[in-house]
Amino acid sequence: xxxxxxxxxxxxxxxxxxxxxxxxxxxxxxxxxxxxxxxxxxxxxxxxxxxxxxxxxxxxxxxxxxxxxxxxxxxxxxxxxxxxxxxxxxxxxxxxxxxxxxxxxxxxxxxxxxxxxxxxxxxxxxxxxxxxxxxxxxxxxxxxxxxxxxxxxxxxxxxxxxxxxxxxxxxxxxxxxxxxxxxxxxxxxxxxxxxxxxxxxxxxxxxxxxxxxxxxxxxxxxxxxxxxxxxxxxxxxxxxxxxxxxxxxxxxxxxxxxxxxxxxxxxxxxxxxxxxxxxxxxxxxxxxxxxxxxxxxxxxxxxxxxxxxxxxxxxxxxxxxx
Numbered sequence: 321x322x323x324x325x326x327x328x329x330x331x332x333x334x335x336x337x338x339x340x341x342x343x344x345x346x347x348x349x350x351x352x353x354x355x356x357x358x359x360x361x362x363x364x365x366x367x368x369x370x371x372x373x374x375x376x377x378x379x380x381x382x383x384x385x386x387x388x389x390x391x392x393x394x395x396x397x398x399x400x401x402x403x404x405x406x407x408x409x410x411x412x413x414x415x416x417x418x419x420x421x422x423x424x425x426x427x428x429x430x431x432x433x434x435x436x437x438x439x440x441x442x443x444x445x446x447x448x449x450x451x452x453x454x455x456x457x458x459x460x461x462x463x464x465x466x467x468x469x470x471x472x473x474x475x476x477x478x479x480x481x482x483x484x485x486x487x488x489x490x491x492x493x494x495x496x497x498x499x500x501x502x503x504x505x506x507x508x509x510x511x512x513x514x515x516x517x518x519x520x521x522x523x524x525x526x527x528x529x530x531x532x533x534x535x536x537x538x539x540x541x542x543x544x545x546x547x548x549x550x551x552x553x554x555x556x557x558x559x560x561x562x563x564x565x566x567x568x569x570x571x572x573x574x575x576x577x578x579x580x581x582x583x584x585x586x587x588x589x590x591x592x593x594x595x596x597x598x599x600x601x602x603x604x605x606x607x608x609x610x611x612x613x614x615x616x617x618x619x620x621x622x623x624x625x626x627x628x629x630x631x632x633x634x635x636x637x638x639x640x641x642x
Contacts (some may be wrong), residue, residue, distance in 0.1 A: 321488060321568040324349055324395040324418065326410050328383060330597065331401040331426055332451040333362055334463050337381040342492045347386045347395075349414070350530035365458040366457045367590045370467045370493040381461075387545045397484065401426040401450065403604050411439045422481035424471075426450045428513075429506050433474050443479040446471055447502045449509055451494075453594030464590035468495045472502025508563050511550045511619045514608040515566075516542030518629030519600055521605065521636045530582055537574055543626040544569050546612045602640040609633045 321344050325332045328348045340346045350358065361382040368375055398421045402410055407427050423445040425436075436445070449470040454463025473482050486496045491523055499505040519539030523529035529536055543566040547557055557563040565577055585591055599605070613630070616623045 321484075322394055322396045323347070323399060323488075324389075324393070324397070324414075324421070325399045326402060326414065328354070328358060328362070329401060330387065330454050330461065330463065331450045331452055332399065333364075333381060333383070333461055333464055334366065334454065335399065335401070335426075336383055337366070337449070337456060338457050338465060338492045338494075339366060339488070340381070340383070344488075344491075345510070346384065347393075348383050348433050350385050350387060352387050355387055357370065358383060358385050359594055365460055365462050365554070366454075367464040367593060368464065369590055373493060389414065391417055391419065393417065395421045397422050397424060397488065399424045399426060403601060404428045405603065405607060406432070408435050408439065411436065422446070422484055424448050428510050428608075429503060430510050430608070430615075442474055442477060444481055446473055446485045447506060448472075448483050448485070449506060453597065455593070455596040455600070462593055462596070465494075466590065466594075466595040467493065468497055470499055470502075470505060471496045472499035472505065474503055476500055504550075505560065507553065507555055508547065508557070508560045509548045510608060511546035511612060512543050512562060512566065514612040515539065515546040515626070517598070517605045518542060518626065518632055522629065522632045526585060526595060526598055530585060533578070533635070536581075537576055538625055538628075540566060540569050540574055540577060542629065545616065545621065545623045548622050549612055549616040549619060549623075552621055553615070599636075602637045606633055606637040 323339060323344055323346045325336050325346060325348045328350055332348065336346045336348060361380040364377060364379060364381050366377045368377060395418050398414060398418050400407060400423060401409055404427050405424060423440060426448045427447055451466035451469050452464065454461055471485055473479060489496050516539050519530055519535050519542065520526060521533045523535045547563050547566060551557050557567060613623060613626050
């Protein structure tokens with residue numbers, strides 16, 4: 321398949337590498353002047369959880385890049401692994417040159433798809449929740465890829481773009497989990513992240529949070545508040561195992577959940593790598609925090625724990641302004 325990936329960031333580079341290895345024709349669209357920086361490729365150190373694949377790959381991703389687009393490029397699928405606040409601008413720039421391509425939006429969403437639908441019809445795009453991650457360390461992409469990915473179309477549609485995207489990931493050993501209501505699934509993930517990030521900010525990072533039981537407990541309460549906001553929006557939390565894990569905040573449940581999370585983040589190297597960039601984007605953290613807090617206030621959800629983190633979020637965002 322002829323694929324365009326927007327950018328050469330962490331998620332785009334991981335999946336671009338995997339797709340290229342499987343024989344797909346992958347091009348990364350990068351900003352002007354970036355091509356020269358990527359001329360020698362991206363060094364990769366990747367832990368691979370896919371069945372039947374070498375468990376660790378250390379090498380070079382010799383990616384193909386472009387700074388311009390043309391209708392003659394013939395892309396069949398465009399992958400957009402951007403922050404939620406970047407999606408609309410990316411689509412406006414790209415859609416005029418990709419009139420025959422379908423789209424995979426590997427991004428979060430909290431505000432629905434009205435703006436996206438004004439740019440791209442629903443039958444041409446799929447939402448996905450990436451199961452990969454990492455961070456750049458001394459110029460090397462220290463990363464991990466997992467054997468699943470969550471995909472779906474809004475309103476439960478199952479158009480050709482979903483069939484195409486499903487087959488694409490199956491071709492690289494990644495099993496698609498098809499979500500009947502992809503927006504509800506993404507809202508749950510968004511709510512969980514929005515509840516966990518403030519505690520990470522207050523603690524100063526993941527390692528510090530793992531040793532800070534008090535702030536760790538507060539993070540579980542914050543997630544529960546955020547999930548209640550999703551529930552008020554109509555999400556059936558019982559359908560999502562990730563949500564059930566945070567719904568019971570009794571003392572025993574907190575101990576069990578905290579123990580499970582500490583095991584994952586301390587001893588699972590793939591999880592460690594994929595979460596290493598947790599505090600990398602202050603703008604996204606601040607946006608998600610206020611998305612949940614403001615929606616909760618509008619819907620009458622009591623959110624004392626999230627509100628208590630507000631000063632931490634403000635200080636964190638202010639300290640990272642350019």
